Amino acid sequence: MKNPKRIIVIVVMVMVMASLACNATSSTPTAQSPDLVNTQVAMAITQTAMAKPADQILLPDKPTEDNGLVSTQVAMAMTQTAMAQPPLEPTKTIAPPPPQPTTTPQPTQIDIKALINSANILTYEDMIDYPQYITIVSKALKSFNGHKVYVGDAIGTLMDQLNSGTKWDLIIIAAEARGAISGDYWDVIKNRVDEGSALITEIWYLDDIGAGKISPLLYECGVEVQDDWFRVPGADRLNFEMFWSQPSSPVFNTPNKVTRFGASLTDPAWDGDIGDLMRLTSGSDATILASHGGGEGQTNNGLITSCLDGRMILQTFDSHDYPTDPMVALWQNYITYTLTNHFNR
Secondary structure: OOOHHHHHHHHHHHHHHHHHHHOOOOOOOOOOOHHHHHHHHHHHHHHHHHHOOHHHOOOOOOOOOOHHHHHHHHHHHHHHHHHHOOOOOOOOOOOOOOOOOOOOOOOOHHHHHHHHOOOEEEEEEHHHHOOOOOOHHHHHHOOOOOEEEEEEOOHHHHHHHHOOOOOOOEEEEEOOOOOOOOOHHHHHHHHHHHOOOEEEEEOOOHHHHOOOOOHHHHHHHOEEEEEEEEEOOOOOHHHHOOEEOOOOOHHHOOOOOOOOOOOOOOOOOOOEEEEEEEEEOOOOOOEEEEEOOOOOOOOOOEEEEEEOOOOEEEEOEOHHHOOHHHHHHHHHHHHHHHHHHHHOO
């Protein structure tokens, strides 16, 4: 039998020479590589084999890897993995939308029309006592539905209705015949207006009562009497033309197109006091819609004035002094305009 010791020595030497041949062309390592570790182990085994008998030679287990080397390899592997994968985008935190302010939705045009046709309307018109004249306001009201209380010239019934529990959307005072609407009536009417009711008033004797109990309402409206409007017998009717100071206003366009009045009528041919010219007070929010002897944007000579955010129309001339059909159409516009603004409050 061959000598086992010699065989082991030969095998170890072959392994050492093979390892040295593989590293012959390599530069001297600066760190302890796996090949260098293997070479050192092989040489140690050779030396041990030559110094000990064969039966005492024990091949060592696989050498323990250097912890620093392992850590470096793990770090390099993690770096390569991180470079191969796109970086994760940071998680975005989406803030909840800010709370929206609570607003009361405005009525649509269809809603407004329905509200107008269900409105509570209280009307005083003293021309009912003159059958020779058409009651212009009564005729205009026929175009509207709703709860309409028409008291004619019954001033007692008017006061009862004003003091009733009914919430009036619109109050109409057409005191064309210079009825007894004065004094305490204006206190009650102003209270209703302050509560939210719309108001249309035809009153052409403010030069007589303007300093009385109606004055707080005029002050709130932002107007005052400028001059008495007077016509002498035989005066040229063309001198009493009326200009639209705000021609684009709904008062002259919705629902009816009403052109300006170029002259007053010859019949009825009354003369004397025919109305009042109004002017805006300092800081007023009122708007003169129609005036005498002026163009657009008037602040005086007013004959039709809008105030209180369009909830009030003040007409200071006699309706029957101008053509009937255009006046009926104009009153229909008054009603539509004031109720629209009333319901849009």
